[in-house]
Amino acid sequence: MNKQVRQSKIREMLHLHEVGNQHDLIRLLEEAGIRVAQATLSRDCSELGIIRSKGLNGYRLALPEENPGNIIKGLVEVEVLSIQSNEAVVIIKTLPGRAHGVGSFLDQLKNSQILGTIAGDDTVLVIPVSVAQISQVISYIQENLSKN
Amino acid sequence: MNKQVRQSKIREMLHLHEVGNQHDLIRLLEEAGIRVAQATLSRDCSELGIIRSKGLNGYRLALPEENPGNIIKGLVEVEVLSIQSNEAVVIIKTLPGRAHGVGSFLDQLKNSQILGTIAGDDTVLVIPVSVAQISQVISYIQENLSKN
DNA sequence: GTAATATATTCACTTTATTGAATATATATT
DNA sequence: AATATATATTCAATAAAGTGAATATATTAC
Numbered sequence: 001m002n003k004q005v006r007q008s009k010i011r012e013m014l015h016l017h018e019v020g021n022q023h024d025l026i027r028l029l030e031e032a033g034i035r036v037a038q039a040t041l042s043r044d045c046s047e048l049g050i051i052r053s054k055g056l057n058g059y060r061l062a063l064p065e066e067n068p069g070n071i072i073k074g075l076v077e078v079e080v081l082s083i084q085s086n087e088a089v090v091i092i093k094t095l096p097g098r099a100h101g102v103g104s105f106l107d108q109l110k111n112s113q114i115l116g117t118i119a120g121d122d123t124v125l126v127i128p129v130s131v132a133q134i135s136q137v138i139s140y141i142q143e144n145l146s147k148n
Numbered sequence: 149m150n151k152q153v154r155q156s157k158i159r160e161m162l163h164l165h166e167v168g169n170q171h172d173l174i175r176l177l178e179e180a181g182i183r184v185a186q187a188t189l190s191r192d193c194s195e196l197g198i199i200r201s202k203g204l205n206g207y208r209l210a211l212p213e214e215n216p217g218n219i220i221k222g223l224v225e226v227e228v229l230s231i232q233s234n235e236a237v238v239i240i241k242t243l244p245g246r247a248h249g250v251g252s253f254l255d256q257l258k259n260s261q262i263l264g265t266i267a268g269d270d271t272v273l274v275i276p277v278s279v280a281q282i283s284q285v286i287s288y289i290q291e292n293l294s295k296n
Numbered sequence: 297g298t299a300a301t302a303t304a305t306t307c308a309c310t311t312t313a314t315t316g317a318a319t320a321t322a323t324a325t326t
Numbered sequence: 327a328a329t330a331t332a333t334a335t336t337c338a339a340t341a342a343a344g345t346g347a348a349t350a351t352a353t354t355a356c
Contacts, residue, residue, distance in 0.1 A: 003344070021302060037346045042304055052302080052353095059302095059354090072243055075223050079249075082160045093163070095220055097252030101227075104245030104269070121252070146156050151314070169332060185316045190334055200323095200332080207324090207332095 006034050007044055011063060014050065019061045021052065073144075076105050080145045085138050090126040092141065099124045102145065109144060113137050154182050155192055159211065162198065167209045169200065221292075224253050228293045233286050238274040240289065247272045250293065257292060261285050 009032060010025065019025050022041045029036055036044075044050075049064040079098040084091045094102050103119035106126065113136055115127040128137045157180060158173065167173045170189045177184055184192075192198075197212040227246040232239045242250050251267035254274065261284055263275040276285045 023302080038303080039305080039347080040345060042302095043344085046304085071226065072246070075226060075246070078219065078223065082163045084164070097220065097256065098223070098249050100248030100252075100267075101246050104248075108245065119248075171332080186333080187317080187335080188315055190332095191314090194334085 002034065003044075006036060007048060009034055010041075010044055010048065010050075014061055014063050018057060020059050021061070025061060072101075072105055076102055076145055083138065083141055083145065085134060087134060088131045089128070090134070090138055090141055092124040092126065092145065094122050094124065096122045098122065106141070106145070111137075111140055113140065150182070151192075154184060155196055157182060158189075158192055158196065158198075162209055162211055166205060168207050169209070173209060220249075220253055224250055224293055231286070231289055231293065233282060235282060236279045237276070238282070238286055238289055240272040240274065240293065242270050242272065244270045246270065254289070254293070259285075259288055261288065 006029070009029060013019060013025065013028050013032075017028060019028065022038055022045065026036060026038060026041060029041075045061065050061050051064070052059055053062050054060075079094045079102055081093045081095065084093075092099075092102060099119040099122050103117040103124040106114070106117055106124070113129050113133045115129045117127070118125045126137065126141065128134050154177070157177060161167060161173060161176050161180075165176060167176065170186055170193065174184060174186060174189060177189075193209065198209050199212070200207055201210050202208075227242045227250055228240055229243065230241045232241070240247075240250060247267040247270050251265040251272045254262070254265055254272070261277055261281045263277045265275070266273045274285065274289065276282050
């Protein structure tokens with residue numbers, strides 16, 4: 001269970017040094033007192049979204065730039081208080097003043113089963129393309145606006 | 149691995165219903181298709197910081213009173229990208245779709261030097277009561293919407 | 297193209313997390 | 327206080343995550 005520590009160290013390493021491949025990273029980590037197999041490192045890179053791209057000094061392992069979408073997803077998960085529905089629409093309750101942001105995030109996902117959203121102050125109304133799709137829309141909203 | 153789902157549902161339940169004790173919560177969860185033992189629920193409550201407090205209708209399980217204002221302040225600090233101004237107005241740039249939330253937060257602070265705000269998608273315009281107060285308004289915004 | 301190098305995956309094993317039944321402790325009611 | 331009710335903990339079993347060695351696949355170099 002050094003995983004957290006190790007991955008944190010990997011991030012740090014890639015910020016500080018130019019690392020060309022996983023084997024070099026293994027060596028650097030070993031110098032820092034962390035011994036790890038290449039298989040594990042491969043999985044770490046995958047989980048951290050690290051990719052190997054070619055720069056001026058040859059190849060290097062690079063962390064992904066945090067794109068706004070992922071930041072906002074984190075915000076939305078905090079803002080959403082409950083997700084309810086009847087046969088025709090879904091109602092999302094949010095922290096006060098946060099409905100617009102949640103609705104905007106949902107809009108930007110461009111789910112074809114959602115006809116549109118209307119946001120008030122702390123409530124977002126979601127209209128499905130057809131009432132027949134309501135349960136799928138609920139699932140979709142739960143998956144994308146909640147922590148799980 | 150239903151733990152995430154279950155704890156999320158518990159949060160929702162406590163927002164929607166008044167729940168007096170863990171046994172009632174067990175029943176509610178069962179109605180929602182989630183069967184769980186009391187021991188597990190006890191651990192969930194502990195992890196979620198849920199406490200049993202006495203209100204008007206007797207006891208109820210309550211999520212820790214996170215003052216919404218403080219939560220939102222944290223969100224706003226992440227959402228605000230820049231604060232700029234000319235002699236007459238202040239422009240706050242935000243993450244895409246987050247301007248309304250930021251403007252709403254600013255409104256709710258009810259600063260008497262601010263005449264009003266208008267929010268677009270990623271921009272909030274702030275109008276001071278008088279252009280003479282612009283520098284104080286800038287300071288106020290910086291203090292309340294930024295981390296430092 | 298082939299060889300060399302780099303990364304991903306499979307397999308087997310170990311460690312950790314999750315869970316419910318039973319039980320103990322704590323809290324409320326009278 | 328005694329009793330009822332609610333919650334926490336222990337124990338044992340199960341499920342899930344993490345790991346390295348070996349191997350397969352993919353990528354780069356020539």
